[in-house]
Each structure stands twice: as structure tokens, then as C-alpha cells.
Amino acid sequence: MKTNFLFPYKLKMLSGILFSISFILLALLYSVSEYSDFEIKAKVFAILGxxxxxxxxxxxxxxxxxVTDELLMLFVIPFGIIFAFSKEKHEDEMVAAMRLxxxxxxxxxxxxxxxxxxLFVYGIVFLNVLMVAMISQLLIFIVLFRYRIYRFYKTAAHEE
Structure with missing residues (x-):
């Protein structure tokens, strides 16, 4: 099966570690009040604002x-994509079906x-919903796919 759109397997471990660390830091930045005071200030060029x-x-x-949240998103999104769409050690049609x-x-x-x-969120808080939506599909995909792969290999090990 051709999987030209997938990244090499050797990138999976490093991208998974960097994705996890940056996602945890981003979640802490927005959920724990002590971390929300942590800021990296910089002068940036804005096209519109x-x-x-x-x-x-x-x-x-x-x-x-x-620019703290922007820097963290620059790690979360690319490393999440690389982690989610890296080949498995044994890539076959069953893995491709689970991925799809x-x-x-x-x-x-x-x-x-x-x-x-x-339907239920209004005002400026809705921007937070949109930010969560930017990474939620990636995160949901990673969790579902990893769970299905884990279950598949666990079932295969019991059958042998």
C-alpha cells in the first residue's frame, strides 16, 4: 500500500515527545492562573489588528x-501533525483503515x-473555542488512533 503522505517512522518518537511537552505547557498556560502570568513579550509585525x-x-x-501562546502553538501544531501522520513500525492495510x-x-x-x-458560547470567549477547535481534531485523532492501535496489538498478542 502506498503511504507517500506519511512521515517516516523515525520521526514519531521525537515529535511525540515535543508535541506532548508543548501541549501540556499550552494547557497549563490557559488553565492554571499561576502560569497565565508567564509571558514572553516581543515586538511583532501584524498584518491586521x-x-x-x-x-x-x-x-x-x-x-x-x-507571544507565549503563539510560540507554543508553533510547536503543538507541526509536531502534532508529524506525530499523528508518521508511519507505524508495521504499516499495512489494517493500520491504514484504523487511521482513516x-x-x-x-x-x-x-x-x-x-x-x-x-450555540452556547458568545462574545470574546468564543475565540477560545476556536483556538481549542484548531488543535482538538489533531488531539482527538491522536488519542483515537493510538487507542485503536493499542487495542489491535493487545488483541493480536492474546490470539497468538
Whole structure:
């Protein structure tokens, strides 16, 4: 079976470790109040943004802001993609079917989360729902696929 779209197996361990660490740090940043005070401030170039709560929208300007969550997302998303879409040690049709099934369910669950956010979350807090939706499909896929692989190998070991 051709799996040209998958990353090499040797990237799985390193990307999994970096994804896990950066995801935990991102979750701590948003959920634990002591970590929300941790900021890395930098002057960044903004294509579009505003200058404050009631400020006018501006285009193409420099802005000093906290870039902590942006830096963590720069680790979470790429390393999560590499981890999720790396080949397994023994890649076959059964693994491909489990991968496809997990991806389909992750997509469905992610859109349910987005729809629930549209129905029940309003105001600026909705941006948090959208941020969670950005990584929830990836996270749900990884959890479902890893669980199915674990169950598959556990069942195969008992049959032998």
C-alpha cells in the first residue's frame, strides 16, 4: 500500500515527545492562573489588528505583545501533525483503515465541538473555542488512533 503522505517512522518518537511537552505547557498556560502570568513579550509585525479594546483596526504595523501562546502553538501544531501522520513500525492495510476511521471520527467530533460553541458560547470567549477547535481534531485523532492501535496489538498478542 502506498503511504507517500506519511512521515517516516523515525520521526514519531521525537515529535511525540515535543508535541506532548508543548501541549501540556499550552494547557497549563490557559488553565492554571499561576502560569497565565508567564509571558514572553516581543515586538511583532501584524498584518491586521487593533491597538486596544476600543482602538481602531490597523493594517501592517508593529505591535508589542505576549507571544507565549503563539510560540507554543508553533510547536503543538507541526509536531502534532508529524506525530499523528508518521508511519507505524508495521504499516499495512489494517493500520491504514484504523487511521482513516480515526480521522473521520475526529473530524465529526471536532465539528460537534464547533457547533456547540456556536450555540452556547458568545462574545470574546468564543475565540477560545476556536483556538481549542484548531488543535482538538489533531488531539482527538491522536488519542483515537493510538487507542485503536493499542487495542489491535493487545488483541493480536492474546490470539497468538
Amino acid at each position: 487593533d491597538t486596544g479594546l476600543l482602538g481602531d483596526n490597523e493594517s501592517f504595523f508593529w505591535l508589542e505583545t505576549s 476511521n480515526s480521522l473521520a471520527w475526529a473530524t465529526i467530533i471536532n465539528y460537534v465541538i464547533i457547533l456547540l460553541g456556536y
